[in-house]
Amino acid sequence: MAAQDDSTYEAYYVPEQSKMALCATIGLVTALIGLATAFNDMTFGEGTENTHSWLIFNLGLAFFVGTLFVWFRTTIRENRAGMNSAQLKHSYAIGMQWFIFSEVMFFAVFFGALFYVRNLVGPWLAGEGAGEMNYLLWPDFSYSWPMMETPQDSVVGGAAAQPIANNGVYTGPERDMSFPGWSNIAHWLPLWNTVILLSSSFTVHIAHLGLKQNNRAKLNLWLGITVFLGILFVSLQILEYYEAYVEYGLKLTSGIYGTTFFMLTGFHGFHVCLGMFMLLIQWLRATTAGHFTADDHFGFEASSWYWHFVDVVWVGLFLFVYIL
């Protein structure tokens, strides 16, 4: 994007002083201190002390979310008051795009970790390739993915007899989450989730078209459907976690398979919730306040970019976590 020339110059809106940054900081830091203390109570605590950690967390979080609400409301109001130049809007767009890029990198780490443990660590632990001598430590471990038996399980005597002191206890699952065969395909939740999420990408696009054609009904309807599909996805995901924990014995502690499975799908699910929440807000703005015009609807656009991003991540997940 080249710099604009003189004739198109509009004054760039630099806001007055603002309390929002300070409040957001106070809220966020309080929440995280509360959360850290809560985790510490759980893992290191004596059980007798009452540190009010969850209370601190909740108060901080509420304050933080409240601040964000005011913050976004302010920017929306400024925009509707016509204070934002085209250039400022472009700054917002750049900001959102790079924010999404940072999220891509965040997911990349977890995919990278999955790749590394599946393709390198597993075989090494089983004494293949560069890990030739590891058979001395894990003599009975043989590797396959999904890892149903952890190296610890393979040691006779389990956790007590393992060659490394002080680990936790990692017991492999009874069943894995991958493709259960054609006959059970109807019960295979990830497939339905894929269908749901992919179609939601289309519905949000249709809503966007509606907005651009100034067809408000179309916008409201299809955006609403998108939000609904998001909720459906999250519900199925919760169902799947329930199944995994209760029926499959697949837990966070089920060794690296459970670890990567829950961390990848979990972070994705969290991002779906965020994206869905963003879309919900846009839907409320569109339906109740009549926001957005055919050529000025950055809030909607940013949320839909985010939604597409979440969708792409799911495709990666479906491939690498469930199918391959």
Place this chain on the structure above:
Amino acid sequence: MHSQAKRLLKLALSPVLLLLSFLSTGVWAEEAPRWQVNMSPGVTEVGAKIYDLHMTVIWICVVIGVVVFAIMFYSILAHRKSPDREPAQFHESTTVEIAWTVIPFIILVVMAFPATTTLIDIYNTDDAEMDILITGYQWKWKYEYINPEGENVKFFSNLRTGKTEIYNEDDKGEHYLLEVDEPMVIPVNTKVRFLVTANDVIHSWWVPALAVKKDAIPGFINEAWTEVNQLGVYRGQCAELCGRDHGFMPIVVNVVEREEYDNWLAEKAADAVKIKELMAQEFTLDELAARGKDVYMRSCVACHGVNGEGGVGKAIAGSAVATGDIATHLEITINGVPGTAMQAFGGQLNDVDLAAVVTYQRNAFGNNMGDKVQPIDVYQFKQGQ
């Protein structure tokens, strides 16, 4: 909280303490090679190759440095501002840009050759005549001589320097911090393969004179090798931050003639047999407590303190475990506490020492349980698992 606060108070006083300690400790033992400024080629072929590579690269860098800085200092001297000097205004030349991209590249290629061949050499662990499994523990090394036809010989190697030397109450000996109770012994002119792993956190086994440094990763076995061509005692240290006493887990390798090595190994094997005999014996409370004190001071004191007051570990004095049921006490000592620094000592200490140390803990530091644990109890406890 309190110990931290005390420490900070001490720090506030540190300038005074520093001065005092400087005045008080005057002499430090014999002269080690105190002015050594360079890497040593060591006593192996690989070490010599690394040393050559190191020197080659240093000299290349020195030459580049001399040329580059000569030009810089020349302009600093010759091109300073003066009334009759108009600065030149040139600011581009594709030719020189290409030249100073290509020339360093060529220099790097020249360096890469010896580096590659040396590396390939280091990675070639084939044809080793013997294997030693090295396991890093917080804060000691275990050496296990792998014997394909029988029992392995294994032992721990602990720091020998006493606390009084470390805390400046005694003069520091010649090998301050670089001495152990039982060194590793290997034969000269023999290719020895090291299998390096760890039991808790990452350590790194480093003996500069052997040019071996390999990280000890818990759960994985790394390979390294050496072939020493000179008799002697070679010293090194753990080279990966591994917690509090990272600076206090030295390595000593004793390189001896083949024959001497064989004798040493046979002796070690005989010791192991003796321990087996001891295991069948009954001991009195006093015998156990005396032996247990030794074991405690060697293996437990680092975390549980001289007076059982605790530190990294929980206090033993008055501990519910040490004054409670024997089975739990054995269970914790043998299997450790997963997820904490408390290791599983079942595999580290023999049954006699385990019995002794548990007995000692139950009867020391004001814990007056009066009961005792015999080696056979430990044996049965282990069997019962």
Place this chain on the structure above:
Amino acid sequence: MAHGPAKGLSRWLLTTNHKDIGTLYLWFSFTMFLLGGFFAMIIRAELFQPGLQLVEPEFFNQMTTMHGLVMVFGAIMPSFVGLANWMIPMMIGAPDMALPRMNNWSFWILPPTFLMLASTLFMEGGAPNFGWTFYAPLSTTYAPSTVTYFIFGVHLMGLSSIMGSINIIATVVNMRAPGMTYMKMPMFVWTWLITAFLLVAVMPVLAGLVTMMLMDVHFGTSFFSAAGGGDPVLFQHIFWFFGHPEVYIIILPGFGVVSQIIPTFSRKPLFGYDSMVYATASIAFLSFIVWAHHMYTVGMPIAGELFFMYATMLIAVPTGVKVFNWITTMWRGSLTFETPMLFAIGFVFLFTIGGFTGVMLALAPADFQYHDSYFVVAHFHYVMVAGAVFSMTAAVYYWLPKWTGKMYNESMGKAQFWVSFVGFNLTFFPQHFVGLAGMPRRIPDYALQFTDFNMMSSIGAFIYGASQLFFLFNVIRTIIAGEPVNRDKVWEGAEGLEWTVSSPPPYHTFTTPPPVK
């Protein structure tokens, strides 16, 4: 739009002005520099002679860790963000940063975060003690309970850095004055644009890594535990995938500063501007594929070892281009040696030495001897102290007259340079020797043979530390009692938009875009 700063404390707390935020960043980072330096002084005092005199080993480890963390994340990174805030809008002719409110937020996250980190020193279990590289499982299974605060602290720092960098990218991409094309931008702006890209790419990686730690510590996952099928080395791969670009994040803005200062005091345009831009971009690109040179001894397969060795060596080429360009800029110029120039020349000289030791470390077989010894400590202080800190000091002297409208005292500046230069070399040059002779890093006590060089090093560190206090005095003296400069172009040879406005510049610099030549 208001025309002047608000009165009182609210000016600083609630500000959206890039200059105010820049000032906040700069003072914050200097405070952190003193704190981190204080920790270093404790380290050096304990290492003054063998034996344990002042601190216990576990406290020593906390000092090493906190020193590294505070210096890298609290001192150097925020100081350059502060500089970016001050200078980038002025250099490209923009009214302010692109996203001013977010700008304020990225700053205000930092003080409470570091307060939280520092307060772990007083908590049960003590501060983080696992080194600034916090390798698992020492930082997971074996960590003190304060690790949780550390983890969330890293999350917060990451958030701050990501928002700060997004802001810089948006500013540079979108806010340039008409006519300010990319290839006309000052070098400092270029290096920051690339740095910001690196930050957005790798801070999320660090966030992901500490999240894995959090799960391993509290929720029983097994990322870094072989017993569950994970691998402690995975930790190191991810850490250094962040960590290596991080060291260029630390140095690239410094390169930018030096590229502004040397032409000014040579009265001659920067030689090879285009190749400087390409070299910076190449360094950034290469920084993503060399991470495992920190891990030569972990037992990687030889193919990996060779790949990372070759890739690492390649970085010497674009970095060399930069060094050669600076020197050629000086060649046949008309040089004067005011304090900023002295620091810039000191930078070129000492950074190159640090670069040479970097190339030595890059050679995998030799690194088997160097790794985790004081040789590495010497290497990275040459590039980080004589690199980042010297260039930052140069930047402060260079722009202080512009920021405050007052001139610092030249002889005091020069004195500070010479004391720093001598102190620095006395501290860190002998560390090469003890490292090569076999002294491991991160130890509170050492064998007797290393005594003399360590003593020298400690004395040097106290001298260098004193020179930093002198610097502080010098800056404060200038602000309070410096001679007014009364001219826009403070330095005779300076070029660029920032020298076309008054000193100090108006609160809102360019409300309409300035003409660009």
